[in-house]
Amino acid sequence: MRSSEKNMTIEEMQKSHARGFYPGLHSSQVEKMVEQGLIGSFLHVLDYQEANYLQSLAQKSRLQIPLLIGIDAIHGNGLCQNVTIYPTPIGQASSFNPELVEEASCQTAYEVRATGAHWAFTPNVDIARDPRWGRVGETFGEDPVLVSRMGVATVKGLQGDMWNHPRDTFVLACVKHLVGGGQPVNGLNIAPLDVSERTLREIFFPPFQAAVDAGAFTLMMAHNETNGIPAHADQWLMEDVVRGEWGFEGFIVSDWMDIERLHNEHRTAETIEEAFVTSVNAGMDMHMHGPHFFEAIVEGVRSGRIPEKRVDQAVGKILESKFRLGLFEHPYVEPAVSDSILFHAEHRRTALELSRQSIVLLKNDGILPLDPSRYRNILVTGPNAHSHAQLGDWAASQPEGNTITVLDGLRKTAPQTNFVFHDVGWNIRKMDESRVKAATAAARGCDLAIVVVGEYSLREHWMDKTCGENTDRSDIHLPGLQQQLVEAVYASGTPTIVVLINGRPLGVQWIAENIPALIEAWEPGSFGGQAVAEILFGEVNPSGKLPLTIPRHVGQIQMTYNRKNTLSSFQYAFGESTPLYEFGYGLSYTDFAYSAPELSRQEIPAGDPVTVKFTVTNCGDRAGDQVVQCYLRDDYSSVTRLIKELKDFRRITLQPGESRLVEFTLNPDDMAFYDRSMNRIIEPGIFTVMIGSSSRDQDLQTVSFRVN
Numbered sequence: 062m063r064s065s066e067k068n069m070t071i072e073e074m075q076k077s078h079a080r081g082f083y084p085g086l087h088s089s090q091v092e093k094m095v096e097q098g099l100i101g102s103f104l105h106v107l108d109y110q111e112a113n114y115l116q117s118l119a120q121k122s123r124l125q126i127p128l129l130i131g132i133d134a135i136h137g138n139g140l141c142q143n144v145t146i147y148p149t150p151i152g153q154a155s156s157f158n159p160e161l162v163e164e165a166s167c168q169t170a171y172e173v174r175a176t177g178a179h180w181a182f183t184p185n186v187d188i189a190r191d192p193r194w195g196r197v198g199e200t201f202g203e204d205p206v207l208v209s210r211m212g213v214a215t216v217k218g219l220q221g222d223m224w225n226h227p228r229d230t231f232v233l234a235c236v237k238h239l240v241g242g243g244q245p246v247n248g249l250n251i252a253p254l255d256v257s258e259r260t261l262r263e264i265f266f267p268p269f270q271a272a273v274d275a276g277a278f279t280l281m282m283a284h285n286e287t288n289g290i291p292a293h294a295d296q297w298l299m300e301d302v303v304r305g306e307w308g309f310e311g312f313i314v315s316d317w318m319d320i321e322r323l324h325n326e327h328r329t330a331e332t333i334e335e336a337f338v339t340s341v342n343a344g345m346d347m348h349m350h351g352p353h354f355f356e357a358i359v360e361g362v363r364s365g366r367i368p369e370k371r372v373d374q375a376v377g378k379i380l381e382s383k384f385r386l387g388l389f390e391h392p393y394v395e396p397a398v399s400d401s402i403l404f405h406a407e408h409r410r411t412a413l414e415l416s417r418q419s420i421v422l423l424k425n426d427g428i429l430p431l432d433p434s435r436y437r438n439i440l441v442t443g444p445n446a447h448s449h450a451q452l453g454d455w456a457a458s459q460p461e462g463n464t465i466t467v468l469d470g471l472r473k474t475a476p477q478t479n480f481v482f483h484d485v486g487w488n489i490r491k492m493d494e495s496r497v498k499a500a501t502a503a504a505r506g507c508d509l510a511i512v513v514v515g516e517y518s519l520r521e522h523w524m525d526k527t528c529g530e531n532t533d534r535s536d537i538h539l540p541g542l543q544q545q546l547v548e549a550v551y552a553s554g555t556p557t558i559v560v561l562i563n564g565r566p567l568g569v570q571w572i573a574e575n576i577p578a579l580i581e582a583w584e585p586g587s588f589g590g591q592a593v594a595e596i597l598f599g600e601v602n603p604s605g606k607l608p609l610t611i612p613r614h615v616g617q618i619q620m621t622y623n624r625k626n627t628l629s630s631f632q633y634a635f636g637e638s639t640p641l642y643e644f645g646y647g648l649s650y651t652d653f654a655y656s657a658p659e660l661s662r663q664e665i666p667a668g669d670p671v672t673v674k675f676t677v678t679n680c681g682d683r684a685g686d687q688v689v690q691c692y693l694r695d696d697y698s699s700v701t702r703l704i705k706e707l708k709d710f711r712r713i714t715l716q717p718g719e720s721r722l723v724e725f726t727l728n729p730d731d732m733a734f735y736d737r738s739m740n741r742i743i744e745p746g747i748f749t750v751m752i753g754s755s756s757r758d759q760d761l762q763t764v765s766f767r768v769n
């Protein structure tokens with residue numbers, strides 16, 4: 062591998078997704094450059110030994126400025142070894158539990174520091190509006206309010222109170238990718254975005270602004286262009302919006318080879334040097350990696366094309382972060398500290414709890430929870446039943462024993478039951494037809510079959526994955542022979558349930574129609590298999606809710622709950638027009654009843670808040686969590702509005718028979734929108750408040766107030 066880095070061409074490097082080799086440059090020369098003070102930052106250093114070594118080289122440089130080391134620790138410090146891996150962000154969002162996400166992020170910060178890094182390239186607050194896109198799993202879904210809450214929780218957990226109390230347990234957060242990568246043309250990563258300023262401001266900007274308000278110190282620009290301007294050259298975005306309107310005070314970093322892309326793909330810069338100058342002048346502070354940047358910037362300043370103060374501003378912020386992180390005092394990681402922090406028992410507990418809360422029960426005709434006395438022999442099969450797929454993108458396979466797969470979890474949770482594993486291999490792209498067919502026979506001898514299917518996102522098998530970064534799809538059916546597998550097992554006549562482990566929504570209509578129980582586990586992390594098993598056997602009552610809409614098939618894209626009214630004026634000529642599962646939806650083993658909502662006032666002057674309250678009761682015989690949701694609609698307005706928008710939510714725990722009074726306050730900003738001249742205003746008229754257990758109309762109760 063080390064020789065290939067030197068022989069790599071510029072083109073090969075630009076196409077390389079995972080490794081930042083520089084053509085003509087060997088890693089041994091990099092060591093020299095650090096000693097010369099020519100490199101100030103690294104990414105993807107995977108253990109503290111290497112980090113300490115690099116820091117020791119930096120200490121030999123003239124100014125002895127410590128290195129800032131970044132890594133994609135987006136659901137735990139997953140690219141490293143022996144670390145805690147939490148559910149991927151789409152699962153975290155399904156928990157609708159920002160406090161727990163904050164706790165997981167705080168623990169992640171400890172594990173990042175323990176491997177010698179100081180900067181996590183997260184939260185990814187892209188709004189996901191196209192399930193073909195491979196990166197949906199690393200987002201918090203489709204809703205601006207939910208994504209904002211989760212993004213803020215991540216920033217708070219990672220950065221803590223670093224700005225007031227610098228400590229070596231916090232890391233820098235990096236809110237990304239500004240903007241709009243989650244709605245790429247044709248679902249393909251990096252593809253352009255053409256969108257109105259209204260949609261940018263209503264849908265895509267709020268989570269970024271919320272993360273900036275919460276103190277996120279770094280921000281990463283998006284690969285894509287928006288309305289003809291590549292993000293990496295967009296002065297309006299970086300200077301006017303981010304720094305001007307939002308008051309961002311940290312530094313902006315480029316994404317992988319994206320400044321170069323201004324020249325070689327967007328073709329807005331005639332040379333790579335020009336691309337560097339343009340991007341820095343537009344507001345870019347740090348180049349993620351790649352050769353020739355340094356020389357181009359020095360030349361740009363010398364020739365007067367880049368004002369020196371622009372460079373001072375960028376460098377000043379990067380230095381500030383190194384001071385705040387305490388790197389000048391403590392550039393090294395103590396080995397004993399590292400070993401005691403990674404995969405800490407408390408972190409493992411949080412990861413398991415977050416998995417439990419992230420799993421969504423989509424269908425249950427009464428077969429769940431499983432009665433162990435009824436099912437003695439259970440077939441377990443499917444590519445994801447006993448594989449590391451559950452760790453998700455931006456994670457590496459972990460040492461033996463650190464991951465509890467669904468098969469492991471079942472054996473642990475129901476030790477009296479005989480689980481028969483029919484192995485069809487982990488590789489979804491290379492499924493063997495004969496093993497798929499043999500599943501019918503395997504199921505025949507059993508009382509129940511659990512089929513675990515979905516997608517595979519681990520980047521260590523870049524050519525074999527079906528999901529994750531740069532693995533986009535032209536349809537959203539189960540890939541490989543998995544549909545055939547489910548149908549083969551079902552054909553045996555043995556009762557069958559399906560568990561999905563996947564990073565993007567899948568249009569599993571046949572399964573939803575034919576299989577009695579369906580669980581969406583997303584990519585639930587190190588202990589995901591245990592959480593799935595506990596839910597199947599009723600030790601845990603499922604409580605996750607969908608953070609996005611699941612369409613039936615690609616023809617329905619773009620399908621989000623927060624749509625305009627005319628989007629459903631007509632129906633498709635064939636097949637159904639409705640989604641398969643709606644945003645906010647998820648079942649429990651108990652039932653919850655909502656009282657009629659009451660408003661604090663029926664009429665308010667514009668600018669006043671209004672409060673809605675109601676009682677939620679657990680009417681079943683098991684304790685359970687309910688995610689109570691509050692939506693709002695402006696009934697008539699001078700520009701068209703969305704049919705409903707989530708404004709607030711709360712996860713509550715209720716014992717059997719217990720009731721809880723829930724109150725939400727709708728603030729003036731919740732009622733405001735951008736008028737024809739893009740002024741943010743509140744218009745007089747009727748507003749409808751909707752409260753309930755999902756975004757589906759049948760799960761909501763409404764009440765209205767008038768703004769005068």
Ligand code: BGC
Pocket residue numbers: 104133182237316317530
């Ligand atoms: C991704 C970023 C990531 C970076 C560094 C890029 O390809 O778009 O999200 O932080 O790589 O790994």
